[in-house]
Amino acid sequence: MEQFKHTTIYVLLLATLLLVAVDCQAALYQSRRGGGHVDVAFQYLLSDFSGPVSTQWARVVCEPTHQETYTLNQSGNEVRIYNHQGMEIYAFGADGGIVSALDVATDSDGTIYLLARDFSHYGVQVHDYSGQLKGEIVIQDPSPLLAEFRPDRLEIGAGNLYLLDSGRCKLAVIDTRGRLLRAFDLTAQIAPEREREGEKTAIYDISGFSVAGDGNIYLTVPTLFSAYRLNSEGRLEAFGTSGSGPGKFGVVSGITADAAGHIYVADRLRSVVLIFDRDFKFLGEFGYRGGRPEDMLVPDDLAYDPQQQHLFVSQAANKGVGVYKITIP
Incomplete structure (x- = not known):
């Protein structure tokens, strides 16, 4: 009997130690610099009733009015809709009912916009909340600046659609009728020193x-280890330096900003998300290349929910989309 008591006590002590170890490990890896203070807490992975939804670098967008999140899994050509708790409530497209799409956007009335892979034939496909096709949008009277324009990214801002050809560094802003409002060729601004030297074929x-709520547009160019903010006047501001330490860029990918101007940049190589203020001062970063749910595997697309202060991080290796609560005093 005495031996049984000792064994029981040993098992309980071991279990307690394991629980403490797990709790310590549950903390996110974070770095802070320059007096900045950022608190980050892992919330969950986007899930359905079977558990976390496996996706590879899904496109992700938040609709803050109804606190819903939309993802496009390009490989499966499927749109999934999640509620404010990260649980899937609807999905469409996996049965082949939509054209092959590259990106997704949505507005507050539930209209869903899908950027067709074959843009010249299908433009932007317009769907209702249930996935039914309601029409398509093509650019009316395109500018000569948009010759051979093949957009592969889509954002919505102030009711207008922003179409980006990432390979040609060209951007078009259209309304929902397809009327061209503005067009940009960003090549010269992105690398002016190389442009002056005549290296126009550089990648x-x-x-x-x-596209942020204030109309600013955010971009990253991994080959230049840089991120950019394009303001409403068309002026491009660059920030970032290459390196492997905190605050440095390895292979930058997704970028987004909140209403206060804080900028979030994903780094695929370092498997972290870096946070800057509106003046490009580094505040901190979080993430770690590991197998825990809160860790990151080659983060890519980012989206920010202002209602819950949640940052959505799309990842590789079928990790899905991780959700983190960001608090910046």
Whole structure:
């Protein structure tokens, strides 16, 4: 009997130690610099009733009015809709009912916009909340600046659609009738020193792309180890330096910003998300290349939910989309 008591006590002590170890390990890896203070807490992975949904670098977008999240899994050509708790409530497209799509956007009335892979034939497909096709949008009277325009990224801002050709660094802003409002060729601004030297064939492929509520446009170019903010006047501001330490860029990808101007940049190589203020001062970063749910595997697309202060991080290796609560005093 005495031996049984000792064994029981030993098992309980071991279990307690294991629980403490697990709790310590559950903390996110974070770095802070320059007096900045950022608190990050892992929330969950986007899931259905079977568990976390496996996706590879899904496109992700937040609709803050109804606190819903939309993802496009390009490989499966499927749109999934999640509620504010990260649980899937609807999905469509896996049965082949939509054209092959590259990106997704949505507005507050539930209209879903899908950027067709074959843009010249299908343009932007317009669907209702249930996935039914309601029409398509093509650019009316395109500018000569948009010759051979093949957009592969889509964002929505102030009711207008922003179409980006990441390979040619060209951007078009259209309304929902397809009328061209503005067009940009960003090549000269992205690398002016190389442009002056005549290196016009250099590869500047844009990776991250988002449109903030204030109209600013955010971009990343991994080959230049840089991120950019394009303001409403068309002026491009660059920030970032290459390196492997905190605050440095390895292979930058997704980018987004919140209403206060804080900028979030995903780094595929370092498997972290870096946070900057509106003046491009580094505040901190979080993430770790590991197998825990809160860890990151080659993060890519980012989306921010202002209602819950949640940052959505799309990842590789079928990890899915991780959700993190960000608090910046």
